[in-house]
Amino acid sequence: MAGTGLVGIKARWAVSALFFANGLVVGSWAPKLPAMMARLEIGGSVAGLLVLALGLGSICLMPVFGALVARRGSAWAVKRAAALFTPSLIWISLAPTVWAAAATVLVFGALIGGMDVAMNANAVAVEQARRRAIMSSCHGFWSLGGLAGAGVGGAAIQAMGETGHAVLVTAIVAAILAVAFPRILRDHPGGEAKSQPLRLPRTPLPYLIGVMALACMIPEGAILDWAAVYLQREMGASLTVAGWGFAACAGTMAVMRFLGDEIRRRFGAVRTLRVSTLIAMAGLGLAGLAGSPPMALAGFALAGIGIANMVPIAFSAAGNVPGLAQGVGLSVVTTMGYSGILLAPGSIGFLAERTSFSVIYIGLSLLLIVPLLLSRLARTADFEAAA
Incomplete structure (x- = not known):
């Protein structure tokens, strides 16, 4: 694992960028929901089921990415989760039916959950490497991203349409990740961690x-x-x-x-x-x-x-x-x-x-x-x- 100094500073800002990017996409989802309801002509009850699908998808993939972090390291896991997560809003915007929208929202929620576990694990790795607490400020960057996504999302959808807004957010997030990916702290689980069976912890x-x-x-x-x-x-x-x-x-x-x-x-x-x-x-x-x-x-x-x-x-x-x-x-x-x-x-x-x-x-x-x-x-x- 990388030590302190310049590498540690770069890793600290890279993981903060991951939190901001995740918050930006999640915040952008908030104004997208009513636009999707109008496009698919669905009411509040069906929209509530879509929101439930998002939450269920998130919870389902969290343990999977927890196991991947344990076996391959948080950097490996977060890069893959973030790359798949980035264009999620485009898939949702292009969904032609309610069932297709439900499937894309379920996948969207799953990738949110997977990236959430992996980026929090990377924040822990950076904390350990730098011997300094950073977790709270990382969540602060998530809040800023969510505020930005929700704050301008409605106006962007009105000006550019649902798909145009999704493409814009995807491009911004892709640019953030392009800068952050090379600087993410590469943690490598030890041989003991890799050899452990993938099961729920036995300690309470x-x-x-x-x-x-x-x-x-x-x-x-x-x-x-x-x-x-x-x-x-x-x-x-x-x-x-x-x-x-x-x-x-x-x-x-x-x-x-x-x-x-x-x-x-x-x-x-x-x-x-x-x-x-x-x-x-x-x-x-x-x-x-x-x-x-x-x-x-x-x-x-x-x-x-x-x-x-x-x-x-x-x-x-x-x-x-x-x-x-x-x-x-x-x-x-x-x-x-x-x-x-x-x-x-x-x-x-x-x-x-x-x-x-x-x-x-x-x-x-x-x-x-x-x-x-x-x-x-x-x-x-x-x-x-x-x-």
Whole structure:
């Protein structure tokens, strides 16, 4: 594995570029969905099934790429996942029928999941090589890419059409990858890792970290999918103000992710996770107890500060579990974590019809007691202290 210095700096920016490119494509998917619904003349229920197909595809391929990372290294895996992932929006734009669209979206989701595992594994490899935490800022670059893709995607589709927009995004991502690929850190699993059978870990540690990641990601998904509905229906906010719900969370989250690596270096992963969890609990509680839209927005913004670094710490901890290939540990944790974002929206909608979103957000603040109790497991992310 490459060491520190110039090579390490290049590798650090290369993996950041991978996160940005992935976020750009995923963010570009958001405005593409309504355009695809209009082109194929499908309603919300069918579109919901397409979104479900995306999530199922993602979860299905994560363990496969975890095994590939363990056997061939994260650089080998991420290059192949990224190359296949890059033109995905073009396939979706050209799908002539609902069934063809479902197939392309399923493959799109699978490649998102595969690239996600591989690029997080490469970020762990760069952390280990440089002996410096970078995971939080990598997720910050993903947030920037997602913001860019979603922010200009609608205007680009209106100006260039669905296929033209897909070709433009593909060209931009291909250019980013052309610069990043030669600089990606080439990690080489040792002979012991290559000879290990491809099976699920027998130690409980990665599964417990996965439970921690699951509990951290459900509130993020709940704010993404339901904050606007909560603000509009229960708080009486206008549609414009309602749209600020997730924006308030996403904005503070992006800022804190760029600050998170230095915070973790200074205070340690366990303490950072505990304080982040308490802040997120306070934010979700404030949002649930809010008596006005501004107070709810303040709660979502505070929750974003806390949530920002919880998942990156969990991923870094999973990639540094002693005696376990990083790809295997990461695939377990990412699969369990992202299943929360897949399953939570429908469950929360079902519960909201019988209670209220106010009660749900208060309940989600209590859910974060789980990562608070499991926070000591994040000590494997403190590789710098171990060094």
